[in-house]
Amino acid sequence: MSKFKDKDVLLNVRDLRIDGFSDETWVPIIKGVDLTLHRGEVMGLIGESGAGKSTIGAAAMGYARDGTRFSSGSIEFDGMELSTATEAERRALRGSRIAYVAQSAAASFNPAHKLIDQHTEAPVHYRIKKRMESQEDAMTLYERLRLPNPSEIGFRYPHQVSGGQLQRAMTAMAMSCRPDLIIFDEPTTALDVTTQIEVLAAIRDIVDQFQTAAIYITHDLAVEAQMADTIKVLLKGEEVEEQSTEKMLDDPQEDYTKSLWAVRSFQRPQKQRPSDGSAPLISVKNIDAAYTGGVKVLDDVSFDIYPGMTVAVVGESGSGKSTTARVITGLLPPSQGEIFFKGQPLPPGYKDRTREQLRQAQMIYQMADTALNPKVKICDIIGRPAEFYSGLSGPALKQRVDELLDLIELDPAKYYNRYPPELSGGQKQRIGIARALAAQPEFIICDEVTSALDQLVAEGILRLLDRLQKDLGLAYMFITHDLATVRSIADEVVVMQNGKVVEQGPKDVMFTPPHHAYTDLLLSSVPEMDPNWLTTLLEERGVDNIGEAATQ
């Protein structure tokens, strides 16, 4: 805090209260938050979903999102009171003096216009720069953000540019009017670790160079540690604590903050393959697969999963992890190779498999929202597989559903008759697990089950999965891009890149050097809780050797 003088206060939020409209009444969602941001300071907002991070971020622009309203408090931006300013006054600030970088750049760029046209829109509109001048400035910014071909990339359409580049182009766009304040709303959450790192480095550099103040919103502590000077922890619309980054990491004061910090500590003992030579539960042998008419997505993929073990499949998006799962379940018949279940070959398509074969392999999905039918009651969602496979009905079925709800630690009396939209994300994911368990399988595919969840909730799910594995002897194929998850739950690791298995083996071997080059890149790209991690890494690898550049 000492490095910023009090007279340089840029944004001063006092006792901010915001109401949200739900069930025809206004309920408070931000309950009195104070925030002081100095020029050149980067403040990190951190908290679970629903903590009000994004709402506060929008409020810093004087913007109340749809269905919300300011109820009291003041937002003072550079001497100007935003909560009472007229819409025209506030609009004049946005884009020119306050800029916003959204989570999904792909969804935020207009796909019908070239990047540079969208970049120059704000400066031309505010008459800050002439169009050509602004274009040249864009190229300079692209260069500073280390985008490839800075003089040419702006003339592409958003779909012609990769996700990480798009996110950097968006940061450049936010910079186009040299704003005093930029709000980053989870800019790297949707990116792979290897891509995330280049975006982080670029954002940090440019914020430093122009002495821009920033509010950095994320739920990932390790990322926050790299970016922020001060960190503010939020919980349910209230501030838990605020500290400078070093202090916050070393010595958190509040219990809630400590629990956030402790999330990554969960680790269970690693299991070894059975040594008696028994057949693997699932054996994937030399699988090639392609979507209709397309190029090969999987190329000679083979690995084994033994009973009661967890095999983590890791890799960037597009590496073929989920496709492998689709091949195993039979949704995508392989063009070559076979899947063996306990030594017996499985028919390639799910339609040719027997009910018994289908029962043995269940799936848990990433997005619990789309994985549960919103118009079906919980008891029917869980009850249907039990009814379908075991022929249970009446009281026996009800008892089975109650058992399953107990297993996933939800109170049967309370949740039996609910519908999925009434549940929270973590609860929905638990229902998804219960549905898989209802079939009494020996093998479950977990497709990114924790990546859409908050860290605390995700940890609860991991612990639950671990307990179920112990109790029921399940084998998991755990698809993830999050190496922290792998570290905590996996027994064996399969690393995939471009549809090929790059390296595989027991976890302890995989996490100790020497690695395959790609594994090494993946491992070293995972942010750590050390605030100097990014700086050290950049020094080691060199700024031009991170992200996409390093994967080629």
Add this chain to the structure above:
Amino acid sequence: MTFALGYYVALIASSCAAAFYEKRSLFMMLFSLTLISFVVGIVGGEGALRFIATSAGLLALAAGVSYAFKEFLVQISRPSLAKELKTAPLTAAFGMFVIFTYAVAGIFAPWIAPYGESEIVTSAFAQRDENLLLGADQLGRDVFSRIVYGARNSVGLALLATCLAVIIGALSGLLAAVKGGWFDNLMGRTADVIMSVPSLIFALLMLSIFGTALWVIVIIVAVIYSPRVFRLTRAVAGNIVVMDYIEAAKLRGEGDWHLIRKEILPNSTAPLIAEFGLEFCFVFLLIAGLSFLGLGIQPPTADWGSMVRENATLISFGDITPLIPAGAIALLTVAVNFVVDWMLFRSSGLKEV
């Protein structure tokens, strides 16, 4: 003279009151009406002012009835439904009220109508009096009784045809979305073929081939209108079949019928109900048109479309009798559209959840 004076006094007093209580839009409306009335009063005299006052009164009456009816519905329905109804705009409530009235008229026609539907009670084209509320038609039958019975026949037939159309369209749409491949293509092209022929011409053609029995009309109209339902259902279901829960059900080994009934249908009911209302209007108009052309419901059965045709000559004598069944058709169509608009608005997610 007193009327005009009272009229202006009332308008100016109410606009002052609106201004005093800071009801901005109400004030603007009332006061601009006052200004317009000055012009209209000078040009059209007291008659024009009376006309304005009557229309405003009718509008207010309709709004009042709709409001009361909405409150009534809110009171008698389940809590979850009542919550939805509370958000309904007045137009939707008005639509529901009209539909309710028509339903009552149709169901209790024999008790409401003073005479039988084909009973000849007086001379042709008898004037209106207290026994014949709307006069008599070209055969001396009571027009009011025929309107009431017409509600039963025309609306009932249209309802039947719409139900059939929605069932055919929805089922084939759901099947096409689930099965995909050649079946999807076959159904899609069949729908294109049916839709490519203008509906009225197609119906006339079919009716002249198969005759004009009631069940033939129902089936033909249903077939003509099912492709629209098919298209909508297929599009809606197409978005649902890619969901993970459908994949989960498929991997469980569930059959197509289970997928359609338990997984897809509950998620597509809202647009289907809205489509039902919309289709109902089209079907109703088509049947009325067919009747008007003499190929629909056959005499002596009372039917609004044929009533318009039978009494059409009266128009040249300045008699509004043929406009009454036409008005009944228009009112019902507008009412159904009001309700459907509201439902579409709800299901399209235009409002925040």
